[in-house]
Structure formats: C-alpha cells, structure tokens
Amino acid sequence: MSHAALPLSNETPASPRLAGGRDVRLGLAMKRLMDIAVSAVLLVMLAPLLLAIALLVKATSPGPAFYGVDWVGQGGRRFRGYKFRTMVIGADRQEEALQSRNEMRGPAFKMENDPRITRLGRVLRRYSLDEFPQLWSVLKGDMSLVGPRPPRAHEYVRFTPFQMGKMAVKPGITCLWQVEGRHRINDFDEWVRLDIHYIETWSLGLDLWILVRTAGVVLRGTGA
Template structure:
C-alpha cells in the first residue's frame, strides 16, 4: 500500500511539470509572416513539380504510340518514384530554394538516381522496348523541372522587390563588424531568400549608422526584437563575447517562438559542397574537403569545355564572320587581337579577342594613366579614346570575347574560371592571390556576372578565389546561364 501511495504522490508531483511542458509546447505556435507565406509557396512548388512530371510522362507516352500497357505502367511507376526522390532529396527545403546552385543540383541528382533505378528495372524485366523512357522522358523532364524552378526563382525575386515577400525574415546577432559584413552580403546576393528585419548587437551601444531595420544593443533584447519584427530566423554572425555556450542558450530562449538559428561559418571562402557535418558522441564535427584542383571532376569539366565550345564555334561561325568583317571595315588593322595572358600554374598563353581598340592602343596607354578609373593595377576608362566605334558596342555585349572559344577548345582556358590576368598583374600578386592560377582561367566567371569592371579589385580577387576553392559542374552551368543574362542586359562592361 505504501508503494501505491508513493507512486501516487510522485505522479501528483509530475502533473504540474507535465502541464508546464504542455503549455510550453502549445506556446510554440507563434506564426511569423514569412513562415506562413513560405508554406504556401512550398505547396505551389510541389504542385508544379508533380504537374511537370505528369505532363512530360503523358506527352512521352503519347509520342510513342507503340507503347504497350506494361510500358504505361512502367512510366507511371517511374513518375511516382521520380516525385518521391525529389522529396527525399529535399529539393524543396528552405536551405536549398531561392538562392544558389544547390537547388538545381539536388533536382539533377534526384533525376539521375531515378533514371538509374528505372534503367535497372527495364533490364531486369527484359522490357527493352520501354527504353524510350530513359532516352526521352527523363532528359526532357529534367529540362522542364529546371526551367520550372528557374521561373519560380524569378517570381520570388519579383515578389521580393514588388511586395516585400521573402522566404525568411531574419534578425542578425553578433558584434558590429560581423553584423555589418553579413547584412551587406545578404543585401547584395541573397535574392529573395533572406530579408534582414532586425539586428541585435553583442555590444553595449548601437553603432551610430542608420539602417532600414530595427536595431538594439544587448542580447537580452533578442526575444523582443524577434517578436516585434515577426522574424522566423536568427543569424548568428560570428563569435559572441560570452563564447559558444551563449549560442546554445540563444537556441533555448528561441524555442517558444520556433525561431530557427543560422550560424555563419568563419570559413568565409568555403562553400556547402565542401562541408559535411558528422556528429560523434554529441560532438558536431565539421569536415571540410580539400579544394578540387585535379581528378575526375576536371575530366568532366574539360569534356564539357570541348563539347560546348566546339558546338558554339560551329553555330556561331556566321556571327564570327560578320563581326570580323565589321571590325576590319570600322578601323584600320586586323580583325583579331592577341595578347599573352597567364594561365594555370603560371603558364603563359596567347589569348584571342576581336580587336576593339585602335592598332597603337598599347603605345597610347602610358599617356592615359592619369585618367585611370580602374581598381588596383587594372586600367579602365569608361570613355577610353582608344576604343573604336564597333569595339564600344562589342564590349558592351561581350562580343569581343567570343574568339576565346578557340582558347577553350585548345585547352588554354575553360568556359568558366578566374579572370585571365596579364603578366604585369601576376607580378604584383601578394599572399593568397596567386591561388587564382591553380586552375585554368575562364571566358566567364563570377566576376563576369557580378559587375565586371565596376567591381573593386579586392572583391574581384575574392570572387576568383571563392570559385577556385569551390567550383562544381553545376555551379559552372549556373554561371554560364547568368552570363547569357548579363550579355543581354550588360552591366559594368566598357
């Protein structure tokens, strides 16, 4: 009887605790505006993914009238498996949609795995007559999915500029220089992913510069800032004065509002593909892979360079001929201009371009040094008198760089890579800048899509080093696509 009473007393003491836990659990229902909007967007994205796969599968089955009923069954199973893998690969998670190449890479990976399993099923069931699924449905479906995702991203960008809708409203926490660095980067390159709505400084006072978002000093104000701004995520920008233990406490404090914590890595030039998390006995270990300077990925990159540059040269042959004739008629001198640049491992090579300046442009350079508008050791002049009439509009649309496709085919350059430097530039490299020479220079690159000549020298170097450390085939395809957009709407080209 005594044991029963003791058990009853213990249960009685537990009920208030259980009630408190239930109350805390029920309190975690605070709905941030971005969270509700993001949920609706995710459902739309899911619906269009399903519609795209179903439509492509249906069109594929109708395009092959000889498909048997078993083939119809296989394509239905393949379509469902495809949709399942898109979910399992988390192609619609917040960490991947809206910005960066990871969203597209995950779609490609899920499609490749689905196609591989479908190929195995076709072989094992000896239904080779249905191989059209691999040859037609999957390639067309992948292109349709990537196009659909790109269109949604464009819609997101328009929503962010017109209606102020973002995937996440964030409050940035940290010390003054860290907050300034993170907010500037997000304002420049986050697209529609993150909008900074507040900042909480791990300082005693707020810095004296104005900002379009709420600012408070002291971490004790964090919950109030999150509640008043409706933020659904907190970005911890670097280390806090109280140490790493303070970050864990922040997580506990933000549980009730279901606010996500995002940590900014101190490895500022290391991208996601090189980072892997591995928890061991409660210790989260971050594995950082070595930069990829050679190996199988470079074989794929070289193969892509050969195929794409060769195809482009064949298709653009009439355009190249017209441009060559235009240059010759516009001013005296040859149609092409060649100049020695420094390639991979410091090897010099002759780079080709359409001539966009007068023949004696190099002789006139010294007299124009006083009018240099470039950053660092690069000479740039928006109204450079040496540029010819045809050269000015060719430079604007980057048409003068088309002959560099011959360099790509030869192997001196790659389609995507760091900017090809002059020997005089390389002679002034300091510190880690020489790492730009670890891979082949490119016809285009991050510098080409982020402002070109308008970029400060340190930013141009940072982008090149970031690319060298973190390049990927998927990232190269993204940069090529952005380059086409920049050529249509040029920025910083003169």
C-alpha cells in the same frame, strides 16, 4: 609565397585539387569534356557571325580583325589568346599615359570612357561579342568556359602573394566577377576574392549557374 613561386612558363601544372582541398579530378575531367563540347559546337554554329564581326572590324577601323593577347594562365603558364579588336592600333602603347585615369586599384586597368575604344568596339564590348574568339582557347585547353579571368603578362608580374591565389585553376571566359558586381568593383583585391571564392566552392553546378547568368548579361547588353 613570392612572385618567383609562380614563374611564367609554358607548362601546364596538374591540379587534381582546388583550394578547398577537395579531390575533384572526376569533376575537372567532366568540366574539360563540357569545355570541348560547348566550344566546338559554338564555334561551328557561330561561324557566320564571327566572320561578319571580323569583316566589320576590318571595315570600320584600320588594322587586323583580331587582337592577340599574352595572357597568363594556371600556375603561371603563358599562352597567346585572341579577341576581336575593339581598340585603335597602338592602344597598348597608350595605356601608360592613361594610368592616372585608371579606375581599378591594383595591377589591372579599367577605364569606363576609354578613348582608345572604337565605335564598333563599344558595341562589341557591350554585348561581350569581342570575347567569342576565346572559344578557340577553350577548345585548345588554354582556358575554360568558366574560371578566373586571365591577367596580361605585364599585370601578372605585379601580383601580390594574395592575388596569386587566382592562378590556382585554369582561367575562363566568364567568372563570378562578370556576373556579380563587375561594374561596381574598383579594387582588384575584391575581384580576386570573388575568384578565390569560386575556386574554393567550385562545382559543375556553379559553372552552369555562372554560364546561365552570363547569357543574361550578354542578352541585356550589360557587358561593357
């Protein structure tokens, strides 16, 4: 498989089967229903909290409350997603200068003490509160509650054929990487192996287990 095999596009490919070859159309339909129901309920229930966070971001750092991201989803489909802004304005332009301090081997960027993160941003990241706007992407169908984390467009174009394997399913807000060794993994290929394991062993039960584990990560404040 070459990079051209999964070009950036605006189409959503059909995927009745996961990597293991199992016919999971009914399961995926139930997964989508769960995504719609949970994301809609949470967006309504959390509306006051989301508003409060947005106002705090605006009040404590110059710039917009939300950070728009060009992500790549299933099969190379490109979409626009949003998170609460946790970095200073112009942070993306500074990333190249920080590459020598990148702690992740591969196309992704990871830096424990990133100087671009605001004081409030560190709190939001610690409790994964910056992720909440992605519930809108789940409701729209660009993402799922559970699935491999979507790469940014400039990361995706650097994927190896092996790394392309994580693009077989819809991306998610949380995944195995976030509940199984997120802080210990510094090799992107190891991250991808967790994603592929998720894809090949997927079930609704696995999704529920990951969601429960994610809730624990959020409550303990270990998401930074």
